[in-house]
Amino acid sequence: xxxxxxxxxxxxxxxxxxxxxxxxxxxxxxxxxxxxxxxxxxxxxxxxxxxxxxxxxxxxxxxxx
Numbered sequence: 001x002x003x004x005x006x007x008x009x010x011x012x013x014x015x016x017x018x019x020x021x022x023x024x025x026x027x028x029x030x031x032x033x034x035x036x037x038x039x040x041x042x043x044x045x046x047x048x049x050x051x052x053x054x055x056x057x058x059x060x061x062x063x064x065x
Contacts, residue, residue: 008016022033029036042060 044051046061
């Protein structure tokens with residue numbers, strides 16, 4: 001049995017790296033979507049900007065008081 005060695009050009013390596021970065025970003029965005037949404041809403045609310053979603057993270061200043 002012989003093994004075939006694949007050679008990857010620099011252009012191919014760049015394309016693969018770009019796809020890997022895109023995959024990782026997409027995966028993390030889906031995995032942490034709820035946490036992202038809660039942090040985003042809390043940031044806006046703490047600065048007096050109204051949000052349009054019903055479920056929001058509690059203001060940490062109120063929780064600590």
